[in-house]
Amino acid sequence: MNAESKKPRLLFLDNIKFLFTILVIFQHVRVTYGGSGVWYYIEAPPVDTFSLIFFITLSSIGGLFQASLMGLFFLMGGYFTPKSYDRKSIRSFWKERLLRLGIPLLLYIFLVNPILIYIIHALGILNYGSFLTPQGSFLEYYLSQFQSLEAFIGFITRTGPMWFLYVLLIFTVVYTLWRQITKIDSVQRRIPKELSIPKYIYLLLVAIILGFLTFLVRLVSPIDKFPLGMPLGFFIIYLMMFSVGVIAVRYNWIEKMTRLQVKIWAITILAAFVLLYLYVFLFLGFDSDLSVFLGGPTLHALLFAVAENVVGMGMIFVLLKIFYAKFNDQGKILQNLSSSAFYMYLIHPLVLVPVSLGFAFIPLFPIIKLVIVFPLTVILCYLISHFVLEKIPMKKRTRDTQNS
Numbered sequence: 001m002n003a004e005s006k007k008p009r010l011l012f013l014d015n016i017k018f019l020f021t022i023l024v025i026f027q028h029v030r031v032t033y034g035g036s037g038v039w040y041y042i043e044a045p046p047v048d049t050f051s052l053i054f055f056i057t058l059s060s061i062g063g064l065f066q067a068s069l070m071g072l073f074f075l076m077g078g079y080f081t082p083k084s085y086d087r088k089s090i091r092s093f094w095k096e097r098l099l100r101l102g103i104p105l106l107l108y109i110f111l112v113n114p115i116l117i118y119i120i121h122a123l124g125i126l127n128y129g130s131f132l133t134p135q136g137s138f139l140e141y142y143l144s145q146f147q148s149l150e151a152f153i154g155f156i157t158r159t160g161p162m163w164f165l166y167v168l169l170i171f172t173v174v175y176t177l178w179r180q181i182t183k184i185d186s187v188q189r190r191i192p193k194e195l196s197i198p199k200y201i202y203l204l205l206v207a208i209i210l211g212f213l214t215f216l217v218r219l220v221s222p223i224d225k226f227p228l229g230m231p232l233g234f235f236i237i238y239l240m241m242f243s244v245g246v247i248a249v250r251y252n253w254i255e256k257m258t259r260l261q262v263k264i265w266a267i268t269i270l271a272a273f274v275l276l277y278l279y280v281f282l283f284l285g286f287d288s289d290l291s292v293f294l295g296g297p298t299l300h301a302l303l304f305a306v307a308e309n310v311v312g313m314g315m316i317f318v319l320l321k322i323f324y325a326k327f328n329d330q331g332k333i334l335q336n337l338s339s340s341a342f343y344m345y346l347i348h349p350l351v352l353v354p355v356s357l358g359f360a361f362i363p364l365f366p367i368i369k370l371v372i373v374f375p376l377t378v379i380l381c382y383l384i385s386h387f388v389l390e391k392i393p394m395k396k397r398t399r400d401t402q403n404s
Contacts, residue, residue, distance in 0.1 A: 011330050012323040013076050014338040018020050020073055021341040022378060025348050027066075028161070030058050032356050033366040038224070040116050040353050041125060046366045054367055060242075060280075063293070064273060064304075067234050068312035071241035077110055077168050078245025090176065097172055104346050105165040111294045113160050114142055116353055123357070157229035161349060166229055171242045197252045200264055207313040211306030218305060222295025233295060237312045244316055257321040265274060265314035272307045272314075279281070279303060300402060344378075344386035351384070352377045 031037035034055030035045030046052055085093050118141055121134045134141035145155035159166050182188055197207075214236045221232035231238075248254055284290075284300070294305040330338065355377050359369050 002256055012320075012328040013079065014322050014330065014341075015327045015334065016072065016319065017065060017076060018334070018338040018341040019275075020069060022162070022346045023069060024345060025352065025377055025381065027062055028348070028352055028372055028376055029356070029377065030055070030062065032352070032373070035117065039351065040120055041360075042354055043356075043360065043366065043369075048365065051366050060277070060290070063290075064083035064308060064311060065315075067308045068315040069238045070234070071237050071312050072315060073164060073246075073322040074238045075245040075316065075320075077171070078175075079249045080245075082246055084137040085175070085179060094176070097169065099204065101165045101169055105159065105162050105169070108162040108346075109156055109159060112350060113158050114145070114155075115136075116160075116349060120353070132154075145271055151227075152203065157226075159226075159229040162346075163226065163231060164227055167231070167235075167238060168242075170230075171239065174239075175242075175246065177220040195247070195257055197253055197261070200261065204268070204310065204312055207310045208306055210240055211309035212302070214309060215302045218295030218301060218376045219297060222261065222301075224291075224294050237309055240309075241312065241316070254320055254324055257317055257324075259321075260320045262317050265317040269311050269314040269318065272310045276303065276307045340382055340385035340390060343380040347384060347389070348377065348381050351380045355380065 026036075028039055031039040032041060033043055033046070035042055036055065036059040046055055084096070088096070115138075118134050118138050135144070145151050150166075182191060214233070218233045219238060221227055223233040225233065244253075284292075290371075292298055292300040295301050354371070356369075356373055359373060362369075363373075
């Protein structure tokens with residue numbers, strides 16, 4: 001693994017991280033004005049034909065690619081975890097994980113999330129999800145969350161967009177247990193010293209099997225449900241992505257990916273996308289209730305789960321190899337942007353909600369508001385992250401912790 005320490009090989013992952021952070025912000029702006037999804041503040045759904053078509057198209061594309069794009073965040077988490085684990089003791093490794101991931105998660109659960117919910121209520125705006133409507137003052141609302149076990153469990157599992165940190169910590173626990181198991185001689189002997197990338201047909205079969213397993217999970221936990229604050233409907237594909245990241249760094253898979261593999265998987269992604277949308281057009285219609293794809297014992301949910309996992313598998317090859325080959329360097333501007341990406345992700349709800357509320361009573365088409373609010377939110381998130389949060393002194397800030 002000596003080659004993995006070469007600094008230039010990490011730059012393409014930094015660039016992907018920044019791109020995906022921007023896409024996460026865009027997704028929440030899209031929900032704000034498109035009305036399809038879960039967010040703190042959602043304006044009245046668009047009624048003009050052009051806006052309806054525009055936001056339905058965005059929602060449809062985002063729905064199919066959500067798992068694979070967020071999954072690549074977990075892949076990057078898996079990619080950097082072995083290196084960090086290898087050079088630290090378990091205690092120092094977990095101290096760094098909890099500092100980097102645990103503290104922001106707790107701050108969001110115990111401070112940011114209740115403040116946002118209460119502000120939305122105080123302004124007379126219906127909040128999202130199944131949250132209880134805040135009653136009385138903020139202090140009364142806050143203390144009421146600790147008055148029963150049921151209320152407290154609900155309170156601490158409202159992770160909002162920070163569910164990513166929550167799930168990443170869970171996967172890190174699994175990885176730590178795996179590393180302890182691999183210390184057993186009989187297990188260690190079974191781990192291959194070299195492992196080539198499996199053939200396309202085998203990976204496609206794995207993706208289809210994972211899609212079926214995802215379908216089974218969504219029978220009890222559809223996409224739009226977050227039991228205990230976790231997206232169980234996406235758990236299988238996210239765990240697969242994290243595992244691929246761990247394996248890829250051990251066996252240098254990213255460097256071994258070929259142009260042919262990228263082309264084949266690009267065609268596969270396009271085919272899955274086209275076939276799924278032909279199915280919707282021919283058998284359902286785009287004006288029908290698309291919630292049938294979210295989960296349940298239906299053919300629609302099964303096909304969507306399989307397509308989603310096939311696309312996720314393909315995105316590993318297509319995006320990673322393209323960025324590794326074409327975007328494996330940084331200028332000063334991109335370096336600053338990528339170094340701020342993690343903080344931008346953490347604070348974007350605190351920026352987006354006030355910005356979108358500021359435009360709430362301005363009579364503009366939803367698309368125009370999206371075009372204005374999205375770049376404004378990105379710029380403000382960057383300025384706060386770069387000129388405020390990154391100035392906070394941290395003990396031994398390293399590149400791999402920034403990418404975790």
